[in-house]
Amino acid sequence: GAVVSQHPSRVICKSGTSVKIECRSLDFQATTMFWYRQFPKKSLMLMATSNEGSKATYEQGVEKDKFLINHASLTLSTLTVTSAHPEDSSFYICSARKGMSTGAPGANVLTFGAGSRLTVL
Amino acid sequence: AQKITQTQPGMFVQEKEAVTLDCTYDTSDPSYGLFWYKQPSSGEMIFLIYQGSYDQQNATEGRYSLNFQKARKSANLVISASQLGDSAMYFCAMSPFRGSARQLTFGSGTQLTVLP
Numbered sequence: 001g002a003v004v005s006q007h008p009s010r011v012i013c014k015s016g017t018s019v020k021i022e023c024r025s026l027d028f029q030a031t032t033m034f035w036y037r038q039f040p041k042k043s044l045m046l047m048a049t050s051n052e053g054s055k056a057t058y059e060q061g062v063e064k065d066k067f068l069i070n071h072a073s074l075t076l077s078t079l080t081v082t083s084a085h086p087e088d089s090s091f092y093i094c095s096a097r098k099g100m101s102t103g104a105p106g107a108n109v110l111t112f113g114a115g116s117r118l119t120v121l
Numbered sequence: 122a123q124k125i126t127q128t129q130p131g132m133f134v135q136e137k138e139a140v141t142l143d144c145t146y147d148t149s150d151p152s153y154g155l156f157w158y159k160q161p162s163s164g165e166m167i168f169l170i171y172q173g174s175y176d177q178q179n180a181t182e183g184r185y186s187l188n189f190q191k192a193r194k195s196a197n198l199v200i201s202a203s204q205l206g207d208s209a210m211y212f213c214a215m216s217p218f219r220g221s222a223r224q225l226t227f228g229s230g231t232q233l234t235v236l237p
Contacts, residue, residue, distance in 0.1 A: 034224050034225075041230075041232075042229070042230075043212065043227045043228060043229045043230055044225075044227045045227075046224055046225075046226070049224060091164060093164070093166065095166070095225075109156070109168050109171060110156075110168070110225060111168070112158075112165060112166035112167075113165075114163070114164060115164040115165060115166075117164070
């Protein structure tokens with residue numbers, strides 16, 4: 001199977017500090033990973049597409065200087081929330097696809113990490 | 122642009138009964154994939170079922186089936202013989218065939234509660 005590990009699962013930090021969240025594909029290589037944000041009882045909103053070896057592609061309205069994404073290897077993408085504020089408190093989820101992004105989307109279903117709940121005090 | 126609409130914020134079903142969760146979509150892409158994911162209170166997203174826009178038959182995976190009506194742009198999830206463990210948030214999502222990223226666009230979700 002395809003397993004995506006996300007760490008930490010929960011983090012509490014003080015306002016103004018930076019927090020790094022890791023997303024690892026454990027048994028496959030992923031040239032592309034996705035970062036989503038989810039508010040309580042709400043849907044997942046795509047923040048950015050993380051591309052191995054190149055810059056991330058951010059969705060409209062997402063501050064790239066606030067949410068730094070680094071996809072340094074084929075199995076690791078990191079999201080760093082810089083100078084965190086209470087409004088950044090949220091559930092952040094990463095996902096990755098095993099295999100090439102060709103053919104039907106269902107041929108390689110996205111696998112999600114377990115999510116990281118960030119609370120900024 | 123793609124849009125997913127889930128009009129049922131919450132649903133209740135009696136244990137062992139079947140339940141249908143509604144999903145409609147809008148897209149200009151000629152080819153696309155439709156997905157259903159389950160999110161328990163723990164937060165992880167669990168893939169349930171996939172339907173390709175050109176698939177002739179409705180997808181089935183165990184107790185899950187997808188009622189795909191292309192002309193109506195609907196992709197409803199049917200859960201048969203509901204179990205208490207089915208209580209969770211359910212998201213409908215879609216992805217285009219075009220492009221290399223193939224990111225998912227999610228609906229707003231339906232909170233399903235299975236009653237004993």
